[in-house]
Amino acid sequence: MTLLSVKNLRVTFDTESGPVQAVRGVSFSLGRERLGIVGESGSGKTMTGRSVLRLIRPPGRIDAEEMVFDGIDLTRASERQMRALRGQRMAMVMQDPKYSLNPVMKVGAQLTEGLRLRHRVGRTEARAKAIAALEAVQIRDPDRVLESYPHELSGGMGQRVMIAMMLIPNPDLLIADEPTSALDVTVQAEVLSILDALVRDRGMGLIFISHDLRLVARFCDRVLVMYKGRVVEELEARNLMQAQHPYTQGLLNCLPRIGGDRSPLPGLDRHAAWAE
Amino acid sequence: MLIEIENLSVTYHVGGRDVRAVEDVSLTVAARESYGLVGESGSGKSTILRAICGLAPISAGSIRIDGAPVQTPRGKAFAKRVQMVFQDPYGSLHPRHTIDRTLAEPLAIHGIGNTDARVVQALDDVGLPPSFRFRYPHQLSGGQRQRVAIARALMLEPEILLLDEPTSALDASVQAETLNLLNRLRAERGLTFMMVSHDLAVIDHMCDRVLVMQHGRAVEELLHEDLARAGMKTDYARTLFEASADRMLNG
Numbered sequence: 381m382t383l384l385s386v387k388n389l390r391v392t393f394d395t396e397s398g399p400v401q402a403v404r405g406v407s408f409s410l411g412r413e414r415l416g417i418v419g420e421s422g423s424g425k426t427m428t429g430r431s432v433l434r435l436i437r438p439p440g441r442i443d444a445e446e447m448v449f450d451g452i453d454l455t456r457a458s459e460r461q462m463r464a465l466r467g468q469r470m471a472m473v474m475q476d477p478k479y480s481l482n483p484v485m486k487v488g489a490q491l492t493e494g495l496r497l498r499h500r501v502g503r504t505e506a507r508a509k510a511i512a513a514l515e516a517v518q519i520r521d522p523d524r525v526l527e528s529y530p531h532e533l534s535g536g537m538g539q540r541v542m543i544a545m546m547l548i549p550n551p552d553l554l555i556a557d558e559p560t561s562a563l564d565v566t567v568q569a570e571v572l573s574i575l576d577a578l579v580r581d582r583g584m585g586l587i588f589i590s591h592d593l594r595l596v597a598r599f600c601d602r603v604l605v606m607y608k609g610r611v612v613e614e615l616e617a618r619n620l621m622q623a624q625h626p627y628t629q630g631l632l633n634c635l636p637r638i639g640g641d642r643s644p645l646p647g648l649d650r651h652a653a654w655a656e
Numbered sequence: 657m658l659i660e661i662e663n664l665s666v667t668y669h670v671g672g673r674d675v676r677a678v679e680d681v682s683l684t685v686a687a688r689e690s691y692g693l694v695g696e697s698g699s700g701k702s703t704i705l706r707a708i709c710g711l712a713p714i715s716a717g718s719i720r721i722d723g724a725p726v727q728t729p730r731g732k733a734f735a736k737r738v739q740m741v742f743q744d745p746y747g748s749l750h751p752r753h754t755i756d757r758t759l760a761e762p763l764a765i766h767g768i769g770n771t772d773a774r775v776v777q778a779l780d781d782v783g784l785p786p787s788f789r790f791r792y793p794h795q796l797s798g799g800q801r802q803r804v805a806i807a808r809a810l811m812l813e814p815e816i817l818l819l820d821e822p823t824s825a826l827d828a829s830v831q832a833e834t835l836n837l838l839n840r841l842r843a844e845r846g847l848t849f850m851m852v853s854h855d856l857a858v859i860d861h862m863c864d865r866v867l868v869m870q871h872g873r874a875v876e877e878l879l880h881e882d883l884a885r886a887g888m889k890t891d892y893a894r895t896l897f898e899a900s901a902d903r904m905l906n907g
């Protein structure tokens with residue numbers, strides 16, 4: 381069943397030195413599954429994710445032939461409808477969590493705000509829910525974290541607070557932009573198993589943006605490989621390590637390995653034709 | 657030893673409570689060595705690097721560079737010698753300064769000339785086109801911002817680089833270029849690194865020794881040779897290693 385379908389998405393920034401095309405005709409559909417997006421820095425992964433929530437700030441522009449979420453035409457939805465969807469039925473874990481959290485508001489207030497305003501949950505219950513959400517993402521001392529400001533958290537704690545915050549309203553679609561890049565491997569495994577359970581048991585759709593090819597290969601169902609604003613390859617995640625496209629193969633070749641010989645890592649020879 | 661940290665403790669005060677971010681950690685780093693820090697999220701890795709730079713409240717212990725205790729405040733001479741690349745590139749770049757200004761500022765403060773050429777060279781070193789000079793941080797992708805942060809740390813040609821997750825926001829190809837650049841600079845200029853990473857493959861590729869941390873404490877120090885051979889002695893270090901099975905050479 382399709383939860384989200386995107387056809388021919390384009391994102392353009394009008395800059396002083398002319399238009400920059402960050403996304404150039406991306407199409408994909410998402411069911412109740414884990415869809416990975418990989419690709420080099422600047423290839424348009426974040427802008428693709430933000431477009432779905434219509435979170436592109438001017439001078440950026442979104443154009444799409446189709447962008448439908450659970451029967452709702454996102455290209456025509458009013459700003460009011462979008463606000464109701466965001467953070468409720470669709471949520472996004474931002475790549476720079478500390479920057480996306482409110483710097484002058486305690487974590488506890490940020491975590492419970494939505495529950496208290498939108499769901500009219502009482503103070504004590506909201507706090508209990510927030511603590512449970514923090515414990516689920518392996519925060520050691522949730523009481524202290526609730527009383528902290530974002531700058532008082534470590535990189536990985538900020539990331540986990542952001543994930544907890546996005547999961548509290550039980551969204552149907554979660555776009556997670558590098559959600560575990562600051563986590564050690566054991567905490568990362570716990571966080572992934574939470575996401576996995578939400579997809580499996582609750583039928584959430586997950587878009588998982590990551591640079592970690594090995595992680596995507598073992599965690600996702602399908603993968604889109606992006607290059608310069610386009611999808612150059614779409615494949616089953618378990619086949620990612622045997623990818624056919626020379627760009628994807630090139631990315632895999634650049635990775636260091638434990639026990640490797642420490643000689644300079646291979647670079648990537650980019651071909652103009654990949655961008656066409 | 658170039659860097660000597662002895663019985664370092666760092667305690668923050670939050671909402672009337674003490675947060676013991678680092679407890680009684682000692683380590684030394686030789687000149688030209690590359691020293692890694694790994695471990696649990698929230699275990700105090702960034703705090704150790706920040707304490708070296710005078711950005712964390714040291715409650716006990718000492719830090720010496722080249723035999724001399726660090727001065728408080730750290731001052732200009734320290735900045736010339738020691739530079740840090742922060743974990744969170746967004747927070748460390750001034751939002752209303754162009755990339756050009758961000759990179760030129762340290763030169764101006766230290767009275768170093770030839771600014772234009774140095775800025776363009778620094779961008780080129782981290783694989784960014786010269787046209788990016790006049791962009792602002794919000795006009796860059798996450799990985800592009802991280803590369804600007806690395807370029808800025810290199811502007812003053814420091815002798816010691818403190819690198820906090822320098823490549824976790826970078827894709828495989830830019831990570832490879834960045835790690836190659838760092839290794840080349842270390843060899844050519846005799847740099848000394850302290851480097852935090854969650855990716856044991858990156859640590860294995862870059863570091864001579866690595867300290868494993870958990871909950872503010874040093875758990876175990878490993879030599880590079882012992883990492884790939886699984887020569888760790890503590891359960892926690894072994895858990896980290898085993899959870900990294902997907903990045904072993906013959907994995």
Ligand SMILES: Nc1ncnc2c1ncn2[C@@H]1O[C@H](COP(=O)(O)OP(=O)(O)OP(=O)(O)O)[C@@H](O)[C@H]1O
Nearest residue numbers: 393402421422423424425426427795796797798799
């Ligand atoms: N406001 C802007 N003005 C001009 N160009 C922009 C702006 N914002 C983003 N871009 C450009 O759009 C392109 C796509 O950016 P995006 O953030 O989607 O990349 P990404 O694939 O998420 O990269 P990363 O992995 O580094 O986060 C980049 O080349 C970036 O420089």
Ligand SMILES: Nc1ncnc2c1ncn2[C@@H]1O[C@H](COP(=O)(O)OP(=O)(O)OP(=O)(O)O)[C@@H](O)[C@H]1O
Nearest residue numbers: 532533534535536668677697698699700701702703
């Ligand atoms: N300014 C601050 N005020 C209060 N507590 C802080 C502050 N900075 C860090 N801490 C706390 O110190 C502890 C160690 O944080 P640190 O950033 O050193 O962890 P880390 O090992 O770098 O983790 P990560 O891998 O997640 O980045 C955490 O519990 C954090 O909340």
Ligand SMILES: [Mg+2]
Nearest residue numbers: 426475797798
């Ligand atoms: Mg991005």
Ligand SMILES: [Mg+2]
Nearest residue numbers: 534535702743
């Ligand atoms: Mg850190």
